[in-house]
């Protein structure tokens with residue numbers, strides 16, 4: 001608990017567009033690797049941002065991402081809806 005996680009509202013994270021589930025690796029589906037980049041180092045409790053429960057094809061999953069990609073997606077989403 002050394003570095004405080006930036007507070008991003010739950011409802012914003014829930015609306016972030018994610019890559020299609022069928023394009024992700026098993027590690028990404030489990031949330032152990034950034035959902036936007038399977039080549040990144042595995043996420044840790046300190047680096048991961050929980051993107052919330054998602055449903056796809058009748059099953060649910062719990063994507064997580066690094067802070068960098070989450071902030072990039074937040075900016076892209078803000079521009080798309082502006």
Ligand SMILES: [Zn+2]
Pocket residue numbers: 034035036037040065066067068069070
């Ligand atoms: Zn990432």
